[in-house]
Structure formats: C-alpha cells, structure tokens
Amino acid sequence: MKIARVLAREILASGGMPSVEVKVTLDSGAVGVASVSYGASAGSKEAAVLHDWDKHRYGGKGMLKAVDNVNNILSQVVVGMDAEDQRAIDETLIREDGTEKKSNLGANAILGVSMATARATAISQNLALHQYLQKVFNIPLPAEKTGGKLRLPKPMAVLIEGGKHADNSTDLQEYILAVTREQAAKKNVQMMEEIYQALKNILKRDGRSINVGNEGAFAPEGIADNELPIKYIVQAIGEAGYEAGVDAGVALDAAASEFYKDGKYELKTENKILSASELMDMYLAWQDQYPLVSWEDMFSEFDWDYWAKFKVKSKIPVVADDLTVTNVALLQKAINHKVADAILIKLNQAGTVTETVDCCLLANQHNFLTIPSHRGGGETNDTFLVDLAVAVGSQWIKVGPTRGERVCKYNRLMEIEEQLN
Numbered sequence: 001m002k003i004a005r006v007l008a009r010e011i012l013a014s015g016g017m018p019s020v021e022v023k024v025t026l027d028s029g030a031v032g033v034a035s036v037s038y039g040a041s042a043g044s045k046e047a048a049v050l051h052d053w054d055k056h057r058y059g060g061k062g063m064l065k066a067v068d069n070v071n072n073i074l075s076q077v078v079v080g081m082d083a084e085d086q087r088a089i090d091e092t093l094i095r096e097d098g099t100e101k102k103s104n105l106g107a108n109a110i111l112g113v114s115m116a117t118a119r120a121t122a123i124s125q126n127l128a129l130h131q132y133l134q135k136v137f138n139i140p141l142p143a144e145k146t147g148g149k150l151r152l153p154k155p156m157a158v159l160i161e162g163g164k165h166a167d168n169s170t171d172l173q174e175y176i177l178a179v180t181r182e183q184a185a186k187k188n189v190q191m192m193e194e195i196y197q198a199l200k201n202i203l204k205r206d207g208r209s210i211n212v213g214n215e216g217a218f219a220p221e222g223i224a225d226n227e228l229p230i231k232y233i234v235q236a237i238g239e240a241g242y243e244a245g246v247d248a249g250v251a252l253d254a255a256a257s258e259f260y261k262d263g264k265y266e267l268k269t270e271n272k273i274l275s276a277s278e279l280m281d282m283y284l285a286w287q288d289q290y291p292l293v294s295w296e297d298m299f300s301e302f303d304w305d306y307w308a309k310f311k312v313k314s315k316i317p318v319v320a321d322d323l324t325v326t327n328v329a330l331l332q333k334a335i336n337h338k339v340a341d342a343i344l345i346k347l348n349q350a351g352t353v354t355e356t357v358d359c360c361l362l363a364n365q366h367n368f369l370t371i372p373s374h375r376g377g378g379e380t381n382d383t384f385l386v387d388l389a390v391a392v393g394s395q396w397i398k399v400g401p402t403r404g405e406r407v408c409k410y411n412r413l414m415e416i417e418e419q420l421n
C-alpha cells in the first residue's frame with residue numbers, strides 16, 4: 001500500500017486563528033484527514049510551529065508556508081512510500097526538515113502528514129486507529145494491570161482556568177477534575193459533565209462569573225486566591241452526588257514557567273512574590289487538605305532543582321509537560337533525575353506520530369503515567385489523541401469539558417467503548 005497523494009490546506013483552530021489540515025490518499029483509495037493543534041503556553045523546547053509572519057494576514061500567524069511545505073516539499077518525498085511503514089515515513093519527514101525543532105518546514109506541516117498517513121492506513125486496513133497504532137508500533141498491552149484488556153482512559157477535565165488561558169483569573173493555569181473511578185468511560189464522562197454543571201451553579205450562587213476561558217473551563221474574575229478553585233471543585237463533586245477522593249479529585253497544572261521571573265514565582269492575583277521553597281510549602285499544605293490527584297508543571301521548566309525536591313515530598317504523581325514536551329531525550333533526563341512520575345503527551349510538541357509513540361513507550365517502560373492532552377490556544381476537531389491514549393494504555397486524557405473541539409474527544413472515547421463492546 002503506497003501513498004498516492006498528499007494535500008494540505010489552511011483551516012481555523014479553536015481560537016479563530018489558522019492551523020494546518022492534511023489529507024493523505026493511498027493507492028488503495030483510502031483517505032486519511034488530520035489537523036494539527038498548538039498551545040497558548042507552549043514549552044520553550046517544543047517542536048516549532050511555522051507561521052508566515054506576513055503581517056497582512058492574521059497578524060502574522062497565517063500557516064500558508066506550512067501548507068506550501070506539505071504540498072510542494074513533503075508530498076514529493078513521501079508519495080510512493082509504503083504507507084504501512086509509519087516509522088520510515090516519519091524518519092523521512094524529519095530528515096527532509098533537517099533541524100532539531102522542525103523549524104525549517106514546521107512541525108505543523110510534518111505532523112499533519114504523519115497523522116493523516118496513519119489514519120489513512122488504518123482505514124485501508126479496516127482497523128480502528130487505536131488498533132492500527134498498536135499493530136504498527138508493536139505496542140505491548142499492559143496486561144498485568146488490565147487483565148489483557150484495553151484500558152480506556154479516564155477524563156481529566158479542566159474546570160477552572162487562569163494563567164495564559166483567561167484574563168483576570170488565577171495565576172495557576174488549570175484546576176482540573178480528575179476522575180478516579182474505574183468504570184465505563186461513558187459513566188465517567190457523564191460524571192465529569194455533571195460535576196461541571198454543579199460547579200456552574202456554585203459559582204453563580206457565589207456571585208461569580210461563569211464565563212469560560214480557552215478550554216471551556218470557567219474563568220471567574222477577581223478570585224485573588226489560588227487555593228479557592230480547589231475548594232469549589234471539591235464542593236462541586238459533592239453537590240453532583242459523588243464522593244471527592246473516591247470518584248474524582250483535583251489535579252493542578254500551574255504552568256509555572258509562565259509566572260517564573262528571575263528565580264522567583266510571581267502570584268499577581270495575590271500580590272505575592274514567592275521563592276521556590278515558599279511556593280513548595282504552599283503546594284505541600286494543599287496536598288494534606290484536599291483530595292488532590294496529580295500536579296503538573298508546578299515549577300518552571302528551568303527549575304529542575306525544585307522539581308526534584310518537590311517530587312521527594314509529593315504524595316501524588318508529578319506530571320511533566322513544559323519540562324519534557326513529549327521529547328524522548330527530555331523524558332529520559334526526567335527519569336534519570338527523578339523529577340516526575342508522569343508525562344503529558346501532546347502530538348504537536350513532538351511533531352511526528354512515531355516520536356510521540358516512542359515517548360509513551362519509554363514512559364510505560366519506566367512506569368510513568370502517560371496523559372495525552374488537548375492544547376489551550378489552537379485546538380482542532382481532530383481526535384487522534386484519544387486513539388493514541390487507548391493504544392498506549394494511558395490512565396487519563398486531559399481535555400476540556402465543553403466546546404466542540406473538546407467534546408469531540410469525549411465523543412470519540414465513548415464511540416471506541418461502544419465499538420469494543
């Protein structure tokens with residue numbers, strides 16, 4: 001089975017700004033379409049998003065160059081290649097770009113081709129994408145944990161957001177509902193959405209705005225307290241009829257690189273500048289008071305020292321996102337330096353399907369949790385991350401609770417469950 005045609009176009013992502021969609025057609029006639037997301041609070045070492053920087057279009061953020069790179073350069077090298085050899089295709093794409101961060105042709109161009117090829121080939125082989133990914137990458141099922149069954153990931157839904165994702169909200173970027181109950185995915189999705197609705201009622205009762213931020217999470221103004229959202233979510237779990245600490249708990253993503261300046265952490269809403277050690281004390285006090293499930297990026301990506309210190313004291317998994325940016329070498333460094341227990345997985349941080357899967361497999365080998373995630377700034381309706389999560393046996397997917405580009409992920413998860421049953 002060979003790649004016959006590759007065609008890219010510029011589409012709109014969730015924030016109303018451009019992104020890239022790629023259509024790959026195989027000689028079998030199968031067609032795979034994929035679109036690429038990008039973040040608002042990206043890590044500094046992520047694979048590069050290539051923008052046009054033509055000020056006359058979308059303030060410079062157009063993606064016609066990336067589209068051209070697919071149509072005129074990448075298509076030339078992959079047309080005629082064996083579509084079933086995903087690794088060889090991705091290696092070819094990486095070689096053609098020739099830079100470490102894929103800044104020459106753009107990870108937004110490269111990843112689109114990579115994802116669309118996998119999807120087209122899965123369709124051609126009559127397999128669900130998650131089944132095809134397991135087959136093509138020879139992914140071992142985590143049999144001892146699941147009794148040989150596929151594990152379906154549980155929702156981690158951002159319910160309150162601030163930082164770079166919403167104005168005048170909290171300094172910490174995300175307060176997340178992490179479902180912990182092992183039950184049908186459909187039940188877990190229902191629970192998560194019921195808790196979201198309960199939280200809406202609580203915020204209203206408390207005289208707060210229920211406007212939402214980038215990810216469909218509430219972004220109440222003027223909270224001036226980075227702890228209060230945890231209390232709100234715990235209360236919402238109870239008011240929705242569930243038990244905090246049993247059915248669900250709270251995960252935090254500080255995205256701390258965004259408020260790290262000159263070796264200190266600036267909590268603007270609280271009018272405080274904290275040392276890393278003071279910030280750590282604040283976090284550690286929370287873990288004794290609330291049913292917390294995990295912490296992500298609680299320190300800056302440049303503050304490896306404190307990541308290590310924090311991990312020793314933490315009772316719950318420490319998740320690396322900006323620190324490791326879905327990069328095998330950085331994940332290996334995080335493993336060696338014992339700074340985390342889990343890794344957030346974002347396809348566009350890596351820039352090819354193969355590199356993303358390799359990162360998940362390395363994580364699995366070292367008993368790191370993998371959490372495939374949406375992006376805050378420019379998410380699309382693509383649901384690849386859900387199939388990836390199922391394929392590698394992820395414990396959670398991190399996806400916002402509302403808006404089309406987020407709920408399509410939960411809809412795909414429930415569809416996979418229906419198909420497996």
Ligand code: PGA
Pocket residue numbers: 038039040041042043253255321344373374375376377
């Ligand atoms: P981003 O945020 O996609 O805007 O980088 C999401 C996250 O930090 O997890």
Ligand code: ZN
Pocket residue numbers: 253255296297321322344
């Ligand atoms: Zn994050």
